[in-house]
Amino acid sequence: MSELIEKCAKAKEASVRLVSVDTVTKNNALEAIARALTERANEIIAANNTDIENAKNNGTRQAMLDRLTLTKDRINDIAEGVRQVKSLEDPIGEVIKMWKRPNGLTIGQKRVPMGVIAIIYEARPNVTVDAAALCIKTSNACILRGGSEAINSNKMIMKIMQDAAYEAGIPEGSLNIIEDTSRETATQLMKMNGYIDLLIPRGGKGLIKSVVDNATVPVVETAAGNCHVYVDGDADLDMALSIVLNAKVQRPSVCNAAETLLIDSKIAEKFIPIVFNALTEKNVEIRADKKAKAIFADASDVSDEDYYTEYNDYIIAVKVVDGIEEAIAHINKYNTKHSEAIVTNNYEHSQKFLNEVDAAAVYVNASTRFTDGFEFGFGAEIGISTQKMHARGPMGLEALTSIKYIIYGEGQIRE
Numbered sequence: 417m418s419e420l421i422e423k424c425a426k427a428k429e430a431s432v433r434l435v436s437v438d439t440v441t442k443n444n445a446l447e448a449i450a451r452a453l454t455e456r457a458n459e460i461i462a463a464n465n466t467d468i469e470n471a472k473n474n475g476t477r478q479a480m481l482d483r484l485t486l487t488k489d490r491i492n493d494i495a496e497g498v499r500q501v502k503s504l505e506d507p508i509g510e511v512i513k514m515w516k517r518p519n520g521l522t523i524g525q526k527r528v529p530m531g532v533i534a535i536i537y538e539a540r541p542n543v544t545v546d547a548a549a550l551c552i553k554t555s556n557a558c559i560l561r562g563g564s565e566a567i568n569s570n571k572m573i574m575k576i577m578q579d580a581a582y583e584a585g586i587p588e589g590s591l592n593i594i595e596d597t598s599r600e601t602a603t604q605l606m607k608m609n610g611y612i613d614l615l616i617p618r619g620g621k622g623l624i625k626s627v628v629d630n631a632t633v634p635v636v637e638t639a640a641g642n643c644h645v646y647v648d649g650d651a652d653l654d655m656a657l658s659i660v661l662n663a664k665v666q667r668p669s670v671c672n673a674a675e676t677l678l679i680d681s682k683i684a685e686k687f688i689p690i691v692f693n694a695l696t697e698k699n700v701e702i703r704a705d706k707k708a709k710a711i712f713a714d715a716s717d718v719s720d721e722d723y724y725t726e727y728n729d730y731i732i733a734v735k736v737v738d739g740i741e742e743a744i745a746h747i748n749k750y751n752t753k754h755s756e757a758i759v760t761n762n763y764e765h766s767q768k769f770l771n772e773v774d775a776a777a778v779y780v781n782a783s784t785r786f787t788d789g790f791e792f793g794f795g796a797e798i799g800i801s802t803q804k805m806h807a808r809g810p811m812g813l814e815a816l817t818s819i820k821y822i823i824y825g826e827g828q829i830r831e
Contacts, residue, residue, distance in 0.1 A: 419596055420604055424532070424611035426589030427557035431531045431613075433587040434555040439506040442552055445584035446502040449549065450495040452580040453573070457491045463572035464541065471539075471565055479669040479729045484539045484566055494545045497790055501549045504794070507813050508555045511822070522824040527817045529555040531613035535798065536602055536627060538619035539565040544573045546789070548591050550798050552581060554816040557590045559612065561605055563619070564597040571595060606631035616811075618799045621726065621752075636807055636815075638799035640726040641671030641754040643784045646743040646769070647691075648760035649682030655781060656759040657691055662783040663757065665698045669728045671800065672755050672787040676723060676733045678743045681707065684736045688712050700730045707736035723750045740765050744772050751775060753802040755784040776802050776809040 453460070464486040471481055507527045514524040533556045537543045544560055551558040562570040574593040582588050594601060606615060606627055614634050617627040621640045628637060645663050647656045663674035679687055684707065692702055692712045703722050704715035715734070722733040723746070737743045740758075747756055757779035758769040766780040777787040777800075787810060789797025794812030801807045807815035 420594060420601055420608070423559055423589075423592040423594065424608050427532045427559050427592050428611050430587045430589035431529065431557040434557060434590055435508075435529060437555060437586065439508075441585040442506065442555070443502045445552055445581040445586045446498050446549055448580035448584045449545075449552075449577050450498040450502070452576050453491055453495045453498070453545065456576050457488050459576070460486055460491060460569065460572050461488070463568040464566075466568045467541075467566050476565070477729060480539060480565075482667070483669040483728075484541070484569075486541055486569060490542070494542050497542075497546060498549045500790065500794075501553050501813075504553065504813060506553065507817050512819070519828055520826055521828055524822045524824075526820045526822050527814070528820045530816055530818055532557045532559065532611060533798075533816060534559040534561070534605055534608070534612045534615045534633075536561045536605065536615070536617045536619070536623065538563040538623060540618065541566045541569040541573060543618055544570045544593070545577065547798050548574075548577050548581075550813060550816055552586060552590070554813055556816055557592070559592045559594065559605070561594040561602055562597070567595065567597055602626075603630055606633065609633055614816075616799050620728075636799065636801050636811070637803045638801055638811075640752050641673070641787075641800075642676070642724065642726045642750060642752040643672060643674050643755045643757075644676045644678055644747050644751060645674045645757045645759065645784065646678040646737075646740075646747070647680060647683065647687060648740060648743075648758055648762060648765050649680035650762035650765065651680075651683065651687075651759040652761060653683065653687050653690065656687065657694060659757065659759055659781070659783050660691055661694055661698065663785055664695065664700060664732050665730065666783075666785055668730055670785075671726070672784050673728070674732065674757070674784055675725065675727050676735070676750070678735050678737050678746060679708070680740075680743070681736050681738050684708065685711060688736075695732065698730070700732055702732055702734060704734040705736060708734050726752070740768060744769065748772075748774050754800065755779070755787040757782060757784050776800065 510527045512525040516522050535547045612633045616636050688711045702715040703718040718733050753775050755777040756773045756775045789810040792810050797810045799811050
């Protein structure tokens with residue numbers, strides 16, 4: 417039996433037993449995982465160093481190396497995310513509402529686990545922990561398939577989590593990682609009907625497209641993050657500068673980093689020299705349109721393709737627009753429906769932006785970098801959904817549950 421089929425079968429069996437695991441046991445397991453991650457951080461870092469060395473040898477960009485790197489501080493943050501999940505209310509078993517029919521039947525909706533959740537992701541070893549923690553809390557079994565770049569980190573993290581969770585009472589087979597990182601195995605995972613109840617891809621445009629095109633199991637689409645910051649003509653420019661810098665350079669390799677800056681022509685002459693100089697000091701390559709280059713000639717030329725691109729790097733595309741209508745039209749044409757921000761003191765403009773921009777998260781006077789389960793108070797997240805069915809935005813606990821109808825009768829039969 418192949419590794420994939422064996423682990424899918426174990427996960428399916430475990431998912432049946434997980435339904436009966438109580439909240440105390442799940443919380444104890446999460447605490448044990450958080451504690452084990454910090455206590456065994458040196459083992460994780462040693463495995464991670466192997467991945468980093470391999471990535472460097474393969475010519476991986478610095479921004480992506482940052483995404484891959486684990487330090488003790490980052491491991492502590494990941495463990496804190498697990499504890500946040502522990503502290504949240506357990507959604508499983510919650511009766512959302514009840515109502516009575518004229519025939520005397522009482523009908524209710526109750527939250528239940530999805531069953532087996534599979535996640536395909538790339539060079540983000542923190543996803544291994546986030547996904548496992550959320551699945552434990554929601555009584556779902558998980559099958560994780562990370563990228564080859566982080567395989568040593570992921571295997572070590574999974575071993576540590578399995579040791580802690582199973583000892584605390586979580587059924588064996590609940591946590592699984594596919595060690596074969598070949599494309600063929602990933603494609604096979606997408607077609608494991610009868611085993612997998614939900615598949616969530618996390619990664620770049622190529623991975624998302626592959627899953628959407630090939631999967632025969634249910635999929636929640638988590639698209640890449642081509643995010644924008646629009647600086648309105650009525651913006652506080654000091655605030656705008658702070659938000660743009662944070663959105664672009666605080667961590668450029670992540671999906672909620674800004675990739676395009678839109679500037680109202682009313683303030684372009686004043687704001688462009690300020691923001692371009694500040695971005696240049698942060699080693700950001702600026703690709704700008706003709707209007708912006710007429711003000712700051714040192715920028716590179718921007719192309720239409722640039723406006724579609726998620727750089728995950730120290731690069732930003734810039735366009736000068738004639739007002740909020742053009743800004744919204746540009747965003748809705750080029751974005752991936754992830755996170756968009758406006759900086760403005762104009763209330764009407766802020767509300768227009770909130771209402772008309774098509775994205776999972778829309779900000780007024782704040783950085784796009786907050787689109788994150790931890791920052792939204794969900795603890796960890798299993799992904800940021802950019803679709804409109806079932807779940808949208810950062811996916812926390814409720815997004816990993818389904819609904820079961822429960823019906824109470826007193827002998828009713830249908831005539």
